[in-house]
Amino acid sequence: MSKFIKKNIYLILFLWTGILFGQDRPDYAVSGIDTSFLKNAEAVIRHEETRLIIKSPREYIHEVTKVVTIFDEDSWEAYVIVHYDKYSSADLISVYLYDADGKLLRKMKKSEIVDAAAYSDNSILTDERYLGVRSFGGQLPYTLEYKWKTTYHETLSYPDWHPQHKKESIEQATFVLEAPKDLIIHTRSLNADFAYKVETDGDRKIQSWTLTNVKAIPREISGPPDYEVLPLLMLSPSVFQVGDYTGSMSDWKSFGAFLYLINKDREKMPPFMVSLISQMTSQCTTPKEKIDTMYHWLQHNMRYVSVQLGIGGWQSYDATYVEKNRYGDCKALSTFMKGMLREAGIDAYQVVIRWDEENSLFPDDFMYNDFNHMMIHVPSENMWLECTSNNLPTGEIDRDEQNKKVLLITPEGGKISRTPSIPDLLNIITSQDTIFATTPVRISGREEYFGNNQRSVRSLYNYASPEEQRKYFLEHCHLTIDKLEQLHISSEKSGTSSALAYKATLSKFGNVSGNRFFIPVNAIQPPHNTCPGNTDRTTDFISIDNYTEKNDIYIALPPEYVIEYLPAKSGFEFKGNHYSVALNLENQYIHIHHEITEAPMRLTPAEYNELCAYYTSVAKSNSQMIVLKKSKT
């Protein structure tokens, strides 16, 4: 058995050395691809071999050899990119370009390979870089054949293997994991039947996972996340060594213990802070008040700058560093906040989380370092603090951090927990507008945002100058404003709401046509949702939108007009989504009352068609007109 595999590997190697001489490869011809693989495909992976060669708990090599035919320049595969940082080195060994018939067009020169900083923002100081090639100049379809290698000197996680992206077919792809026999590497495969093989070669254990003939999956708007539908091989070390530390990933508890250990005592407050903290909290009577005071102090005195320190990026700068610089990354600021709290006699834990728009894959039983962010949890108050924001109220976390599975870093090790979320009922936007449809048209209005809807108004309040606020308002307003006479933005310190109030004259409102005056029911805000994409979906539709909007518009009836038509009250419901509108004449004012609720949902393709029907009814109701007619004189 083992001989057979060896022979095969030898064969593969032999095959691949042949390429180095740059020959034509008729076997790469597009005509050789089974036509069923072309459906939905932007690219077809003809051959892939990825090798992860683990030398020790500290070091490993990641090697990729790939042949891929590109049918669409938008394909993920049309770029060859190799990431590296200060813990690794990268080599983009070769890139060859073949035409549709497998004729070798050229070899990429070293001078064509870009070596660039991954982030170039002013406030991001990291060593993350990449090597990359694009602009192959091939006429579609063309085939790329490339090989790259990265060598890691320090790690606490291994790269996962994502053999397939959406809109890609695979002819053949293999992942080979080579490691010392006695070093346990946890693996888990998802969403595919990988052909698995294992053998030992002396003190090395060689495992391989192979996929053959996998057809492309379409990319649909708001479809399910990749980890639900695409093949995935997850890898995780049992033991790892970084710096002077040895850590374990055998379970969440021990991984948490490692993170605790490398960050232990780094929160110790410098003497200046000790006296400042006792001073600033001296008037506070409850722990909650203390937390609030200190969190506000942090928000107004420290800023976020991404500076990475060692231990795979998971060791924090200490509190003295933060105090001195008045800045830090998420870890440094969280550590600092933890230190302030401890100084005031309040225990807090650091928390690692994946801060992401989607829910990430976080299996309970597979230890897997997929985190990208750190925050703080105060168990005694059951409070969560996001330490990089100068914007959030005390105890509130960003919308994309809510309801996420996280790991608490406690002195007893790691513990799985879940962040809270703001109840749906509290995510509300209300608005009241009063409009005098005279010449010029005058409007005064107030919009109030609650819960998670405050993001943009709050940052306007906190960051924008009055001039920038005006500019933002004018450019985002759906009305044709002539002169914005007043704009006032406010935000409750408690975090419950933020508001925007304005007065303006409009150059026009509604439409005058002949002796009639038309006012759309959605006079101020156009409707929010239409049915995106095709109605012949094959995968589920997922929406995470979650808010309720209530608008009251009062339109003073212009004296020369009488009402000819006032649309009737209407309302629609669909799986927690709601739309209703009611119009009434109240003391010479037309009152339009709107309510819209967008609920989070996951729909089957059939249910998605029902959603589209719902949206169509809403659009129809929303396109109704109020009709006023000039009274006869």
Added chain:
Amino acid sequence: MKTLLPLFVIFLSFITSSFSQDTKVKFGKVSPADLAMKVYPSDTEAIAVILSKIGRVRYDVLLDKYALTEDRHVVIKLLTDAGIDEYGDVKIEYYSYQDYSKVANIKAMVHLPDGTDIKIDNSQIFDEKTNDYWAAKKIAFPGLAKGAIIEYQYTIFQDHMFQPVDWFFQSHIPIRYAELTTKIPDWYEYVVLTQGLPLDKNARDESIETIHYTNVERSGGLVTSSQINHETASIKFITNTFINKDVPALKEECCITTMDDYYSRVRYQLQAYHFAMQPREPVLNSWKILAEKLYQDPVWGGQFKNKRPGSLVLEAAGITVDTSVNQMETAQHIYDYINNNIQWNDMQGYGGMRDISTILKTKSGNSGDLNKLMCAALIQAGIDAQPVLLSTRDNGKPLELYPFIDQFNHMVVVANIEGKDMWIDLGDKNLPMGLLRADVLNSRGWLVDEKDPAWLDIIPSSSSSTYLITGTIDKEGNLNATIESRYTGYHAVEQRTKADDEKEKFGQNILMSGTNPVKLTEIEMTNKKEISKPFQLKAKVINQSVATVTRDKMYLNPLFPNGLDDLPFKLEERTYPIEMNYPEEVTVILNLTLPEGYTMESIPKSIKFVTENNGILASYNSSQTPGKLNVTMKYALKQLEFDPTEYTALKNFYNERHQKFNEQIVLTKS
């Protein structure tokens, strides 16, 4: 530099001359008043203010490498949290390719309102090698609090004498004091270009300085002997001083070329150099001499003058020159070959770096490279073609007074094919032969004729969209219709690009019923790939609600293509001229059959309105026959540049258009 002394002399050591730096502004000193400042009096809304920005450019005659240095010293007051966020981190970028320039001697400091100073040590200054060409020094200023002043100073070293200075005296935050001095020997003669707000001081001084230097002469042979000479030279220096005080912030607005065309700014362009005992060597002569020089450059002009490069392109495209074939076909054939086989690498250039055989080998190139292939191939195919150099809109307006090459960042081709002049510009796969890319439509281009170069007006060709909507409205107010549309020029480029990008979503936002998008189904595209032909769409509208229906009336919503009621100008005032890209025309024809039993009660009046000089026009025409309704809407933009004083009129025009195209039609049950 090498021309200062005879070539056999090698410098071993030198005594630096005595021009030490002016000591007027000291690093590390800020005034108590500035520390205490809470708002900037001249602009009370400013989030930060540049208290001073001082640059001293010097030329050291004794240095061989990096003779030209600029010491720059910047002091910024941070007034709000937003100011800290935006200006608390500094990034100094420089062109590092082949050690072209470098940044060193960085000093940085923070002054807090309570009087504390924080020095930044070198370990806190981060080096970034951004890519193969650029590098940066990054400083995250520590200890910042509202009211803090940050201060930094550095020296930038360079060898580039052609455009050693490009200095901004204005920014999007106010500047209280900006000063630039340059001290350069009269060996180099510069044209000084200023733009924007007038400077408070613009002075020129001359001085003679004596430079002491040591040189060592070596004789060769088995035993080398050296002789040390101490020598002096008198050199005339030209010192220019520019000062601007209380410069207001300049904020970005829509529809302009680039902000860099509007900021107060000083640039130097080398005109000639004149070294001791050598004749004056003009650099910036005339456009004519620049053209001659370009044609002497083997990588540029050589590619057009020699047969081989152009023939290589023709060979690669599989074209054998045959004069009996019509020229337009040949040109199109070359164009298609390059468009489909050579990829644009998203970089700009005038094609001065790589020769044709290299471009063909790598199958990719910058914007100028691609057009170089086109031009050379056309010439070899016996077609009258010439290169034209351009500056793209975001690179700023070309400076026709000053013949220097570095202002150009793009090259296109102008060809005379079968008696017709034609612009040719490659790089965008959806751009047909005969159109320039929309982002290069920037006033004029320079035709590089070896004998007789000239500036050509870029007259953007007009683009059009027409829509024909034919359908029936039923008693429930639903529309069933077919829509046929046809796009030319940039409108076709736009729609094809949208179809590529939006894929299955394409068509969702083409037609509007008031503020609601009308869903198009069964979309058929014609000439999607045949980019030289108009792009056409045919689609159906099925059962879409387009009316408010009451017991006895039906109010039809307006129906028009998305964007036709756009209000491009939303701000109250305008500071800069408005510069539109290209002229355009949109026509919409509605032929609707009305539901049975209804008659027309009221229909919007036919009207035509225009801006002054007929620069922009919109019209609405309606007519009816029993049971049928015909509406024609038109919009045409002819004038491309507008003065800020015309802003209100423009804004009103678009408001009026919005009003007219949104009017309703009323039907009554008979």
